């Protein structure tokens with residue numbers, strides 16, 4: 001993720017990644033009281049283009065707010081810092097990881113100073129390019145009455161780690177998690193869509209991360225006349241679907257081969273999901289907007 005030359009942003013300064021230190025009395029380290037984001041930048045003819053930075057930083061600020069972490073940067077300031085960080089690292093195609101940590105205090109009340117770290121590195125498609133073999137996890141997504149499921153709080157990711165460890169240990173690529181009511185929720189780090197009889201379905205907000213890729217895909221579908229509905233569905237219904245795919249900033253759009261023992265029957269290249277991998281790529285590069293305008 002970094003080398004001798006890598007630069008990170010830390011509390012108002014650009015410093016060498018090798019000089020960054022961790023406070024061992026941080027609530028983020030002990031209790032998971034931190035907030036983060038995952039953003040991508042893409043190389044275009046006009047240089048690096050960060051995809052939807054405002055939306056990502058809005059979500060970061062929402063996370064800080066619900067955790068009562070004092071955080072005063074604006075979306076515009078954060079975006080500007082991020083462009084400078086990319087430039088200082090000589091990166092155009094990059095994954096960007098902002099992280100807010102809380103300072104020195106071992107109580108269970110949010111307290112201590114706030115730290116902002118922004119790091120970036122080159123990262124290929126997080127889940128690869130191959131169709132995924134997915135396992136339904138024994139773990140459910142967190143209950144929205146126990147935490148703010150739409151906030152990217154570091155501690156929430158223990159659930160993602162448990163389910164990913166479980167899936168990989170059993171020889172699968174990724175995990176699918178249900179919500180507390182038994183409906184399909186999402187993958188450990190991505191949202192889920194299924195295709196049935198030419199129409200797409202994705203779970204509504206409530207028990208899932210409100211993915212920025214998810215909402216981008218919904219918008220693209222509406223613009224391209226692909227029928228899409230936000231609706232709960234069960235695992236049994238998913239196992240009668242024609243095709244299925246995950247969406248996320250790190251994973252982008254990635255198809256599934258199977259869920260548990262069930263193989264999705266539709267040829268991936270004939271699915272809406274496949275078409276959407278192409279449209280999403282154009283969208284992040286700013287090429288769909290241009291096509292629309294002309």
Ligand code: PMP
Nearest residue numbers: 189190191209211212213248249
């Ligand atoms: N679900 C979870 C649990 C995630 O961690 C992520 C990644 N932030 C997503 C879905 C996808 O969100 P986005 O498209 O905003 O990256």
